[in-house]
Amino acid sequence: MSLLLVRVLVDRLVGALVVLCVMVAAIPVLVLFLFVIIKGMPGILTPGFFTQSPHPQGVPGGGVLNAIIGTLEIVGIGSLLAVPVGALIGIFLSEYGRNQLGDTVRFISDVLTGLPSIAFGIFGYTVVVLTTHHFSALAASIALAILMLPVILRATETALLLVPNALREAGLALGAPRWRVTLEIVVPAALGGIVTGALLAMARAAGETAPLLFTTAGNDILQTNPLQPMGALALTVFRNALVPYPNLQDQAWAAALLLVILVAATNILARVYVRRIQR
Amino acid sequence: MAWETMQTEVAPPPVHDPDIEIKLDARQVNFFYGDFQALHDASLSVQARKITALIGPSGCGKTTFLRVFNRMYDLVPGARASGEVLLDGHNVLSPDTDVINLRRQVGMLFQRANPFPKSIFDNVAYGPHMLGWSKQRIDEVVEESLKDTGLWNEVKDRLRRSALNLSGGQQQRLCLARALAVKPEVVLMDEPASALDPIATLRIEELMQELKERYTIVIVTHNMQQAARASDFTAFMLMNQKRSGEVIEFGPTDDLFNRPRDSRTEDYITGRFG
Numbered sequence: 001m002s003l004l005l006v007r008v009l010v011d012r013l014v015g016a017l018v019v020l021c022v023m024v025a026a027i028p029v030l031v032l033f034l035f036v037i038i039k040g041m042p043g044i045l046t047p048g049f050f051t052q053s054p055h056p057q058g059v060p061g062g063g064v065l066n067a068i069i070g071t072l073e074i075v076g077i078g079s080l081l082a083v084p085v086g087a088l089i090g091i092f093l094s095e096y097g098r099n100q101l102g103d104t105v106r107f108i109s110d111v112l113t114g115l116p117s118i119a120f121g122i123f124g125y126t127v128v129v130l131t132t133h134h135f136s137a138l139a140a141s142i143a144l145a146i147l148m149l150p151v152i153l154r155a156t157e158t159a160l161l162l163v164p165n166a167l168r169e170a171g172l173a174l175g176a177p178r179w180r181v182t183l184e185i186v187v188p189a190a191l192g193g194i195v196t197g198a199l200l201a202m203a204r205a206a207g208e209t210a211p212l213l214f215t216t217a218g219n220d221i222l223q224t225n226p227l228q229p230m231g232a233l234a235l236t237v238f239r240n241a242l243v244p245y246p247n248l249q250d251q252a253w254a255a256a257l258l259l260v261i262l263v264a265a266t267n268i269l270a271r272v273y274v275r276r277i278q279r
Numbered sequence: 280m281a282w283e284t285m286q287t288e289v290a291p292p293p294v295h296d297p298d299i300e301i302k303l304d305a306r307q308v309n310f311f312y313g314d315f316q317a318l319h320d321a322s323l324s325v326q327a328r329k330i331t332a333l334i335g336p337s338g339c340g341k342t343t344f345l346r347v348f349n350r351m352y353d354l355v356p357g358a359r360a361s362g363e364v365l366l367d368g369h370n371v372l373s374p375d376t377d378v379i380n381l382r383r384q385v386g387m388l389f390q391r392a393n394p395f396p397k398s399i400f401d402n403v404a405y406g407p408h409m410l411g412w413s414k415q416r417i418d419e420v421v422e423e424s425l426k427d428t429g430l431w432n433e434v435k436d437r438l439r440r441s442a443l444n445l446s447g448g449q450q451q452r453l454c455l456a457r458a459l460a461v462k463p464e465v466v467l468m469d470e471p472a473s474a475l476d477p478i479a480t481l482r483i484e485e486l487m488q489e490l491k492e493r494y495t496i497v498i499v500t501h502n503m504q505q506a507a508r509a510s511d512f513t514a515f516m517l518m519n520q521k522r523s524g525e526v527i528e529f530g531p532t533d534d535l536f537n538r539p540r541d542s543r544t545e546d547y548i549t550g551r552f553g
Contacts, residue, residue: 098356164393166389166391166393167393167395167396168354169351169354169387169389169393170389170393170394170395170454170457171395171405172351172354172382173349173351173382173386173387173389173458174382174383174386174405174406174409174457174458174461175379175380175381175382175383175406175409175410175461176379176405176406176409177379180409184405184409185395185405188396188397189395189396
């Protein structure tokens, strides 16, 4: 009887400990999130926030339309570059990469993952900006694409490795060549993981500031041509947070909130999509 | 030691009867995973449109032997086979064999049902689609294959639904339908019923009896009763001292179970080991 009591007590204790740990981990995140919401709301609710570009200091109003378009376009083009290449490398690693070449690629990818993000910015600056003598959104897209690459290819490889070998065997036993089994059976079976990986990489790229500083350099005028400098939400946060004008600081908070919402929406989208195709 | 001499006695029974058609003829197959020899001089003559069972204790090389017939071992790094496996007279093991074509002729059913995570229709249609058959022909073949495996009435109203919603037994029959859809001549079955309940197992065994009118079937089974019930010929395999699989005895199922020539076969089928 007393032994049972001890078990129940230990069970309660461990349960409480787990809840405590979860709270310790979750509370800072929630506080941060709430803080951004509270500080960002006034800026987001300002008329013209979504529809106007920044006004010169002293002129009331102004928004971050240039930065929203910039972030979407820079990350969009970066993803167009990184997702196909990353997915193909991931397929190679999982299906054909049990060799020296595969190990080398894996090693390089791990090194890339650990690189500070400003290094990608410097790379974009050296390779694109210096050769074209011009800051451009494209340079930022290229920098972000390289930053996204290791995330995408590792996610793809992991997702493909989770596909049971029995499916590959089933396809091959039907007389299907290996490439068809890979493309028609293995990749569709792993599509959920591949898409999630790509979306998470996009979310991470959207929040990066350092790779943008020396590449797209920022632009207060609405610009849609990727060969020109463009604004970006992360740059708005970075710049406006450092100026002494309250309305611009509000704008920085609002831009941060908008980024958080964009990233959260991407994550939720990824989860919903994966749940739908896994059913 | 007498081991070697006994081994040579177990060569496949010579066939003189002109009515007997040998579909698959394995001659002195040695198989290696790297340095490890998994099969030693394994020989087996598989008659057309009969069911040949491979029985023996775990690890005796039954599955390895089966996977030699359609070269599935190609996937395993470091695996190689010597000897001959003649399919209609052509050596399957020779390097110039078109493996893709071979696997179309020699289909396979696996231990666990492994339907693609696609619809029921797409599962069966995968092979024909890959071969570039016309849409109309694919529709016909899918219906035909599902009828052959007794699934048609169970699934005809939900062909577009995911195959993963089917029961285990249905999934295994779907995999059989998928294999039959490319019109193979031989069907290899690797313990196809080991993960199924007795009723689903019986269903598979009944199907085998229907299918042997048109197909040559080789089945690996752990279950001696299954081999005795369902097969026409049985090969008993065992590991030798070097842990390589050998064919100890091969003959008509009735003879092997009732009048085993080798004492090791007798020990195994009477349950004295294994």
